[in-house]
Amino acid sequence: MSVSMPQKRYYRQRAHSNPMADHTFQYPVCPEEMDWSKLYPEYFRPLDGSGSPEKQKAQVEFADIGCGYGGLLVQLSKLFPEQLILGLEIRVKVSDYVQDRIRSLRAAEPGSYQNIACLRSNAMKYLPNFFTKGQLPYLKYTFIVARLTSDYNTVIFIVITTLLILLSKMFFLFPDPHFKKTKHKWRIISPTLLAEYAYTLRVGTDCTFSSNVEPELECCALLGVSKCLERPEKCMWGFGHGEDGRGQRPVMGLVYTNTDVEEVHDWIVKHFSDHPLFSRVSDEELADDIIISHLGTCTEEGKKVQRNGGKNFLAVFRRVEDPQT
Numbered sequence: 001m002s003v004s005m006p007q008k009r010y011y012r013q014r015a016h017s018n019p020m021a022d023h024t025f026q027y028p029v030c031p032e033e034m035d036w037s038k039l040y041p042e043y044f045r046p047l048d049g050s051g052s053p054e055k056q057k058a059q060v061e062f063a064d065i066g067c068g069y070g071g072l073l074v075q076l077s078k079l080f081p082e083q084l085i086l087g088l089e090i091r092v093k094v095s096d097y098v099q100d101r102i103r104s105l106r107a108a109e110p111g112s113y114q115n116i117a118c119l120r121s122n123a124m125k126y127l128p129n130f131f132t133k134g135q136l137p138y139l140k141y142t143f144i145v146a147r148l149t150s151d152y153n154t155v156i157f158i159v160i161t162t163l164l165i166l167l168s169k170m171f172f173l174f175p176d177p178h179f180k181k182t183k184h185k186w187r188i189i190s191p192t193l194l195a196e197y198a199y200t201l202r203v204g205t206d207c208t209f210s211s212n213v214e215p216e217l218e219c220c221a222l223l224g225v226s227k228c229l230e231r232p233e234k235c236m237w238g239f240g241h242g243e244d245g246r247g248q249r250p251v252m253g254l255v256y257t258n259t260d261v262e263e264v265h266d267w268i269v270k271h272f273s274d275h276p277l278f279s280r281v282s283d284e285e286l287a288d289d290i291i292i293s294h295l296g297t298c299t300e301e302g303k304k305v306q307r308n309g310g311k312n313f314l315a316v317f318r319r320v321e322d323p324q325t
């Protein structure tokens with residue numbers, strides 16, 4: 001079946017939608033009542049239990065807040081084919097566009113783009129209706145390591161089942177700046193909202209996996225597990241297995257922000273830095289993060305900024321353990 005690519009000119013809408021207003025949104029009363037099968041039919045079965053039971057283990061892992069026309073979703077779909085990625089967009093026509101775009105991409109390339117979806121919603125109001133506390137997922141991985149015994153005749157298969165906490169990422173790319181002081185309450189970054197974002201994000205835990213057996217280490221590296229001997233809040237899953245977890249790709253409990261407006265960047269940095277549940281990730285730690293290079297270029301707003309020779313102010317924050325607990 002061919003579905004033509006939607007044309008943006010039919011989906012234009014004025015730039016700002018009041019996030020405080022009562023729009024008519026559909027949302028579940030709690031995350032358990034969310035029927036994800038409509039958005040990710042290849043991964044979920046409907047809530048009525050029909051369909052394959054295999055399809056019930058998935059969870060949304062990345063959220064693009066204010067996804068606009070969906071450029072980041074499309075880009076991440078192939079970069080992270082194993083992760084489910086959700087765009088949240090408040091404007092009706094813009095979210096319609098993204099949904100039609102994904103439908104068209106899926107039809108053009110059967111089997112692809114099944115891991116991305118867009119939901120029309122107000123992220124400033126309804127995130128906890130969709131995401132559980134610390135959602136972002138426990139995925140159960142079982143992996144088998146074959147090891148030769150000392151007589152070299154018998155192969156021992158070691159089955160290691162681990163609860164592997166996978167990536168959890170939130171993106172705020174080119175958030176609406178709302179320059180006027182009276183409109184600052186419309187900004188999508190604020191102390192109250194940061195508490196909500198922290199609620200949905202998973203903290204780095206002191207999950208360690210250590211072994212001196214090379215195949216096991218290789219397995220771990222393949223799965224993205226790394227040894228981490230640092231403090232829990234610094235613990236990150238990454239590729240490779242360095243002794244101290246340094247120099248590895250930070251992959252969990254992260255919030256990526258990018259804006260072309262310096263004042264908004266300062267606002268973002270101030271609020272995240274003041275918040276006890278977040279800490280800034282240094283540029284050095286981000287050096288190997290494959291996402292970073294896409295943040296200023298893959299979205300429609302990013303492209304506009306590029307065309308106009310604008311700047312990118314990027315900052316990434318890690319969800320850390322509550323210092324009170």
Ligand SMILES: C[S@@+](CC[C@H](N)C(=O)[O-])C[C@H]1O[C@@H](n2cnc3c(N)ncnc32)[C@H](O)[C@@H]1O
Nearest residue numbers: 019066067068089090122123124173299300301
């Ligand atoms: C300047 S655009 C950036 C869009 C996209 N991230 C990009 O880089 O192209 C900001 C987007 O956030 C959306 N937005 C603003 N407030 C929102 C909210 N409370 N919930 C969901 N989306 C929101 C707007 O409708 C708009 O599409």
